[in-house]
Amino acid sequence: MLLVWWGVRNRAAHSHEGHGAEGMDTVAAWPPQATRVLTTQERQTYDLLRNALPAHMILAQVPLQRFIKVPTRNSYAEWLRRVGHLSADFVICDRHAQVMAVVELRNDDTLSGRARRRQDRLLKVLAAAQIPVHQWQASALPSVEAAREAIAPAAEVSEQPGGVGRSAPGRPSATRPRTQVQDTVPETANEASGVREPPPSTWFDDLDTGPAPLDTDLPPKVGGRSDRASR
Template sequence: MLNLHLPHALGAWLNRLTGQDSELHADTSDTVMRWPPTAARVLASSERHAHKALMHALALEHPKGFLLAHVPLHRLVRVPKHNSYREWLSRTGLLTVDFALCDEHGVVRSIVLMPVSDDQLRLQRRRERLLRVLHATDLPIAEWDREWTNDAVERLRHKLFPAVRSAGFYSDIPHRH
């Protein structure tokens, strides 16, 4: 009995004919050859506008601070490790915040989240899980409002850093005596 794999044989013959045969025999496990990477746009248009406004507000509160975009949750918070850290990471490992505003020491001072559309139920459930963790940290959390780009920078600063400064508060700006 003759067992022919006609589609495979025809494909191999066409590859040899067009000269693509040598590329296929290179290294089939090489991901760069099989999926050639290209640069991607990291921030969408609305995120770029938000980034500019947030940078101005951050410069007023923490002049040497950092504005980080698309930060994984496990890089922003610490949890006690007496329970399984691997289990916590498996539940929250794919969650990210849109913007994290940090002081000059890299400590997160405020979180900004971009709005999620109402028709994306899966993203809404993910956002609720993210908010549950973030609310437990007592970090100021704000959802980006498009009108903030038109706000005065000082007003935006107070929306992002609403915490009342206690006696133990330190700032990036040197104190004058």
């Protein structure tokens, strides 16, 4: 009887806490204040990319769920919880907003173990999506010329042995660079193609999912199929 009473008491306490949080006013409980979007090192990298790739669209701190599509046969909310909320530092796009490459800033001296695992999950997803990733040390950014040559050289990019590209002299990128082709697709064709449209940012609002481990190599199977979302 004592154990039953204790269990009921704990459930009642947790239920009261949950209802209390739901009843709080969002603005009053968490007073919003505008802040900078980019750090000093990120602003320097953004300026470098703008100078190196003036004809490209440079986007900063873009969540994976905004430019990565995945099948929804398994819980999409669970994928969001694992990796969808993670952001790429810089996404380089063509004039139609099609992703061409990603640049990740590295500052290994200040990365915690948890941050490293998050970054590993992000890189794994980008590699699976065949998006070229260039990792740059924040304290040793490449020159404008080196950045341009690594990401969008004027000539076609030849694949190097082993499928490893170069993001800067002596620094391999996480994935091989794509072959650059002339962008001749009309804007109307891009707008008419559902494949090219980004995932909507609100359609999953009503989805729910239970928690699952984030740092396992083999996620549990759902509905008899393996959840391929990693991270």
